[in-house]
Amino acid sequence: xxxxxxxxxxxxxxxxxxxxxxxxxxxxxxRLYWYRQDPGKSLESLFVLLSNGAVKQEGxxxxxxxxxxxxxxxxxxAAVHDLSATYFCAVDSSALRGGAxxxxxGKGTHLIIQP
Amino acid sequence: xAGVTQTPRYLIKTRGxxxxxxxxxxxxxxxxSWYQQTPGQGxxxxxxxxxxxxxxKGNFPGRFSGRQFSNSRSEMNVSTLELGDSALYLCASSFDxxxxxxxxxxxxxxxxx
Numbered sequence: 711x712x713x714x715x716x717x718x719x720x721x722x723x724x725x726x727x728x729x730x731x732x733x734x735x736x737x738x739x740x741r742l743y744w745y746r747q748d749p750g751k752s753l754e755s756l757f758v759l760l761s762n763g764a765v766k767q768e769g770x771x772x773x774x775x776x777x778x779x780x781x782x783x784x785x786x787x788a789a790v791h792d793l794s795a796t797y798f799c800a801v802d803s804s805a806l807r808g809g810a811x812x813x814x815x816g817k818g819t820h821l822i823i824q825p
Numbered sequence: 826x827a828g829v830t831q832t833p834r835y836l837i838k839t840r841g842x843x844x845x846x847x848x849x850x851x852x853x854x855x856x857x858s859w860y861q862q863t864p865g866q867g868x869x870x871x872x873x874x875x876x877x878x879x880x881x882k883g884n885f886p887g888r889f890s891g892r893q894f895s896n897s898r899s900e901m902n903v904s905t906l907e908l909g910d911s912a913l914y915l916c917a918s919s920f921d922x923x924x925x926x927x928x929x930x931x932x933x934x935x936x937x938x
Contacts, residue, residue: 743926743927751931752915752929752930752931752932753917753929755926755928758926798868800868812858812860812870812872812873812881812883813858813860813868813870813917813927814870815860815867815868815869816867817867818867818868
């Protein structure tokens with residue numbers, strides 16, 4: 711069974727600081743996704759990482775994937791209040807020799823950025 | 826370009842009833858997946874449909890079922906509702922399954938009383 715673990719689950723930080731959210735997963739996969747969810751809203755796709763060593767950046771967010779370590783990171787640079795949200799990583803296991811779990815999500819990182 | 830549309834947005838049902846939720850994917854997308862989100866269990870995969878066929882199914886009881894129509898619209902049905910079925914049900918649309926990006930609808934908030 712694929713397990714996806716995010717840490718930290720809760721993060722309070724100040725504007726202007728840098729921080730990293732980690733996503734570890736238990737089974738080989740080369741497809742990892744990051745989503746953002748605002749309270750009461752749906753999931754917004756941030757990044758799609760499809761190969762080992764993939765790195766993608768959008769504004770103050772940068773995501774990377776190391777399939778050998780089964781680790782993805784979401785790095786926040788010079789945080790601003792608007793980035794406050796819950797961030798989820800999700801691993802696609804359906805390509806794993808008949809895997810049938812769709813996207814397996816981490817529990818999410820609740821991020822609060824204070825002025 | 827219209828996004829993923831889920832209806833209704835909110836529902837209140839009584840235990841024992843059944844409910845049908847609808848999802849219209851982005852035009853041209855052929856894959857529709859359903860997820861249940863609860864505070865305790867987080868986001869859990871229910872099932873995925875592609876070209877009117879269920880391709881994958883998560884670990885949910887048989888009370889949860891779904892289907893997809895020829896226009897890619899999908900419905901999910903929950904019979905004999907239980908209090909624990911109260912959740913946000915999210916539908917995701919993607920062009921195909923091979924690593925293509927999934928876009929989520931606004932969700933249907935189901936409350937079972």
